[in-house]
Amino acid sequence: MNRWENIQLTHENRLAPRAYFFSYDSVAQARTFARETSSLFLPLSGQWNFHFFDHPLQVPEAFTSELMADWGHITVPAMWQMEGHGKLQYTDEGFPFPIDVPFVPSDNPTGAYQRIFTLSDGWQGKQTLIKFDGVETYFEVYVNGQYVGFSKGSRLTAEFDISAMVKTGDNLLCVRVMQWADSTYVEDQDMWWSAGIFRDVYLIGKQLTHINDFTVRTDFDEAYCDATLSCEVVLENLAASPVVTTLEYTLFDGERVVHSSAIDHLAIEKLTSASFAFTVEQPQQWSAESPYLYHLVMTLKDANGNVLEVVPQRVGFRDIKVRDGLFWINNRYVMLHGVNRHDNDHRKGRAVGMDRVEKDLQLMKQHNINSVRTAHYPNDPRFYELCDIYGLFVMAETDVESHGFANVGDISRITDDPQWEKVYVERIVRHIHAQKNHPSIIIWSLGNESGYGCNIRAMYHAAKALDDTRLVHYEEDRDAEVVDIISTMYTRVPLMNEFGEYPHPKPRIICEYAHAMGNGPGGLTEYQNVFYKHDCIQGHYVWEWCDHGIQAQDDHGNVWYKFGGDYGDYPNNYNFCLDGLIYSDQTPGPGLKEYKQVIAPVKIHARDLTRGELKVENKLWFTTLDDYTLHAEVRAEGETLATQQIKLRDVAPNSEAPLQITLPQLDAREAFLNITVTKDSRTRYSEAGHSIATYQFPLKENTAQPVPFAPNNARPLTLEDDRLSCTVRGYNFAITFSKMSGKPTSWQVNGESLLTREPKINFFKPMIDNHKQEYEGLWQPNHLQIMQEHLRDFAVEQSEGEVLIISRTVIAPPVFDFGMRCTYIWRIAADGQVNVALSGERYGDYPHIIPCIGFTMGINGEYDQVAYYGRGPGENYADSQQANIIDIWRSTVDAMFENYPFPQNNGNRQHVRWTALTNRHGNGLLVVPQRPINFSAWHYT
Structure with a gap:
């Protein structure tokens, strides 16, 4: 049997796991923690000789002892697919080959690596170790023609003693890597299938x-x-x-x-x-x-x-203790506001550099996140060092996921098979040994979505035997038979509330929720209200941190991001890998900004706004608010009426205190109190004055009488009527209505054309990723995406000072006998104002929700300057609006567009009192609804 298909052989000659650390020559040098300065550290990353083979047997026998001068090169670390070898494939949980445990395809993509390293005289008489921080999947090591050993466990470190094989001067290092092994069956995480030496390789010298x-x-x-x-x-x-x-x-x-x-x-x-x-x-x-x-x-x-x-x-x-059904860190109650983080780089795949890792952690801290789950495998060892430094509670997950067995209805197949116990237990043991000295790690996680059985129980007992100072998590131990924390994923708000009402004896978290795919997630506020309501729910982790798109460029230099199927890979899970709070290039998305506001550690509540009385709530668990300042601003329809700053002092952790704001005299305009909370001091992740939260409170509705719109030289309207259309003309405008559709086909003001497409009632909109279930289950089968509109009646009424155009239509899908009977009433005044009244009544049998009720129109592209009085500045929706406030905002149609990598609905603005689309000269269209509306402006239909 091949070693890479033998579950009883997890390695050969790999050293016993131990803590991750380095040796230095002096105390001063050691305290820099800069491993590259040590005389006992030799990095081997960089350019290697490389050749790709479709089958392991194609690797020449001389490979282990001769430098292949005619081979190409590859950068280490890297996934070889990202360097043009083999093919990427994306699946969420399915194995990309037939299930035949423990066997894998005989056509097993193989990478052969070689490089020369040089040892100085200073390495003589020392133990020489070679360490691999990550190799996917199975690999063998040779030095100077001698076999060293092999290892499995792609995201776990592997260390070998090569002292007997090296010499002073040049040495030949050869590594044979295979993409598939029996271990693939426990490494089926939701990500791209790829392979190679994807983390650092280096030598460590040790005194005897x-x-x-x-x-x-x-x-x-x-x-x-x-x-x-x-x-x-x-x-x-x-x-x-x-x-x-x-x-x-x-x-x-x-x-x-x-x-x-x-x-x-x-x-x-x-x-x-x-x-x-x-x-x-x-x-x-x-x-x-x-x-x-x-x-x-x-x-x-x-x-x-x-x-x-x-x-x-x-x-x-x-320290961390469990008491009274809760966990306590340093004797303080804590709630974990977390994210699930995969390793991914939009150019390098899972070969993620530490600069990118550090930026991830900086972004998390900037957005009020205090915990990260290493979904679903150990990270680069230096990741945990950075979490220690920046301050993030870590749920450290080990490299176990056998999700693909769910596709055959047997997810626990190998998890409950005693023959696999060694494979499972060894992984958590290696993981704990390597990272046991990090204060940031508070929870060990036994893996993800692998069913439940004897091997999970064995992992738990092994983990507790090694480390009884931390909690142990595994979501699919849903009865908490062994684990220290009971956990669920994607539990809906009502059930989470029920869990809170009837607490389990063990602490509870939700390890995945609020799927952030595309335009999302929504409903974060509703979840957070439940979390804050029940102390027993102590943690929540949004799925997930970053999109997994792979950057590409078209012939015109436009950047786009590839997902499942874009490499000809099949089967695939399409764009399911684009599900992060940040985009693939680490640009924060709207979902992250919303999450930041929802979990903000300083809450401001209204008490009696008429008197300027507020309440500040400190949702930090260890820290007072001495380092925070509140900035208050009273705004009335775009104008600042008053500002005030209050230094927040003496507000203890997890407590509240009253606040008093001095309010100005308000006039007839609508007014709001806007509050921003900032952190005073500079930190590793932010400059002084970094904003952590924004709040808005309505002070007064608009009580002013509307100012009449009265352009100069208004004159009586004229009506031109023919067989196909009618045109209403005023002093400087003309609007033509089609008698075939009942809608305006032309609208000109001062000789400039406003319309490019007929305005119409709309019951459908572009989908968002998280609407896939509704689209496929309700809307597409009922043809709501291809509804047709037909004119039933058209009438014109003219009176003194205005013309009424009344059209009645039916909007309905083909095939079926349900739809909407709609009425448009266009009231055109001599001063140029156009009032549109829309109404509708459904008929037939359609009991489900419809995607939207709206009104669309095509405007000439030169009117790309946008101003609106509503919620902004970013996109916002009914279930995702906490990060935005109501004010007068100015933008452009380009800037209103949120460029999701998979096209979908975007750019909505809520609670819009008025909006204007103008050209660069200020001419255009002003829309004033009778009550606030949702509004978006796109260059695309």
């Missing part, structure tokens, strides 16, 4: 006597005042005889030494354990709001006092 592993733990006293830092260290001696060493350890707070001590006369034989612990008085506590980090530095010295290595570790004082 060194620190092999360590585990740091922090525990607080009952008062959460003082803490104990303890560390279990595993030391290794590769020399032939025991070695006596000294292990020094120092805890730094900036440049201040908090504690320093040593373990003397430490004799090491092979693997030897040692430990130390000490008390830290009143340490700064780590949280996502205040990610305070200390530096623990361990120095190993030989018997003569010579430094063997210096190992640093960032330490955050943080």
Whole structure:
């Protein structure tokens, strides 16, 4: 049996998992945490020789011992499909080959990698390790013609000892990678199928006597005042005889030494354990709001006092406990406002650089997100370091998903098969060992959408045996048989409320909800109201963070994004990979802006607006509001009447306080109180004055009498009537109505043409991605997308000072006997105003909702300057409007368009009191509805 199809062989010669850390030459160097400065670190990323094969047997036998000079090159890290080799394929959960466990296609795409690395004399006499941070899927390693070993587990680190195979000078490194393996059956996540060495490769040098592993733990006293830092260290001696060493350890707070001590006369034989612990008085506590980090530095010295290595570790004082059905972090109640994050780069696929990772985390922090789930696999080890630094609570998920078995009605097939236990358990063990020292990680997740069974139970027990300081999550343990948190996904608001009304004995989260595909998500406010209502619902994670589109350019240089099927891949799940709060290029979408407002940690509530009385609510869990300022502005129809700033002080975490605003004298105009809350200090992720939330409160309705529109030189209307049309003429305008459709076909003002398409009542609109179910189940079968309109009656009435055009139509789909009987009444006044009254009555049997009730018209493209008095400045809808406020906004038709990568409805503005479309000279069309409307302006139909 092939090794890549044998579930009993998960690796060969891979070293036991251990914490992710590096050794340095001095304390000062170690405290930079810059691994590239260490003399014991050699990066191997960069240009490699590469050749792609359709079958593993096509790789030449000489590949492992001879440099293939005629091969091409590839950048490492990279997915080879992104470099032009093989084919990308996107599926949500389906395996792209026949299910035949544990076998995979014999035509197994294979990449053969080679590179030369050079070792200096300084590497002599040291242990030399090679480490792969991520290789998809199965890979074998050869050095100087000798077989090193193999590994599975694409998103887990793999480390090999190559000391016996390397030499001073040039060395040949060869890696054979196969896209498919038995492990593919547990790596079926919702993303592009791709392969290659997609994370860093590097060499680590170790003295023969060194620190092999360590585990740091922090525990607080009952008062959460003082803490104990303890560390279990595993030391290794590769020399032939025991070695006596000294292990020094120092805890730094900036440049201040908090504690320093040593373990003397430490004799090491092979693997030897040692430990130390000490008390830290009143340490700064780590949280996502205040990610305070200390530096623990361990120095190993030989018997003569010579430094063997210096190992640093960032330490955050943080614990997590479960009490009374809730979890508590540092003895504080916490709610996790989270997102699910996949690794994806719009140019490189899953080979994601750390600059992009860091920008992701900055954007999360800027948008009030305090938690991230690593859906659905371990990230680059440096990701967790950045979460420690920036302050994000992490649900660290391991690399297990067997979702494809759901397609054959047997999702638990291998999850409940004891033969697969080793595969499952090994993955969580490797994951925990590698990332166990990060304060940001508060939850281990056993995987995603793999059913339930004996292997999940075994994973849980293995996880708790290794680490009993964190919670363990797995959504499909829906009865919480073993896990510490009960979890669901895509649970609707009423059921979430019911869960809150009848709490489970264990804390609850919703690990996926509010699917952010395309124009969405909606309903975030309704969800959040339920979350805040029930303390037992302690976390929520929007699906998902980023679109997975792959950037492409057409012949004209226009950028677009590919999705399932665009590479000729079949089967595929089409555009289901475009489901992020940010676009593929990391541009924030409307959904992220809405989420930011909904989860804003500072809430402002109205108490008595007539007196300017408000209430501020602090939804931070660890931090007062001393670093925040409230900016108040009273606006009346585009004009600022008053401003005020209030420094928010002494508002304790998870509490509220009264606020008093001084209001000006208001006139007859509609007026609003707008409030922005900003953070005063500069942070790693934002400048001083960064806005975290915006609120608006209505102060007064408009009580002014409308100003009559009275252009100069108005004169009596004339009516020109013929067989096909009638035209109404005034001083500077003319409107022609068709007697075949009953609608205006031409509208000219001062010789300029306004119309390009007849105005009409509309009962359909472009779909959005999340309407797919309604479209396919209700609207498309009933042909609502191709409704026809037919004129039934047309009449003209003229009286002093105005002309009435009345048309009656039927709007209905073909095939069926239901529809709408509609009436248009056009009232044209001598001053140029046109009043349109629309009414309708349904007939026939259609009991379902219809997509919309609206009115559309085509306007000459030169009228592309937009002004409106309504909710803006961004697009907004009834279920997604918290991030926008009512005011007078000016824009362009281009800017009103939200360019979703998959075309769909966009750019809506709500609560519009009036809107104007003008040309650059200020001439155009002013629309004033009788009551506020929704409005959008597109260049496209």
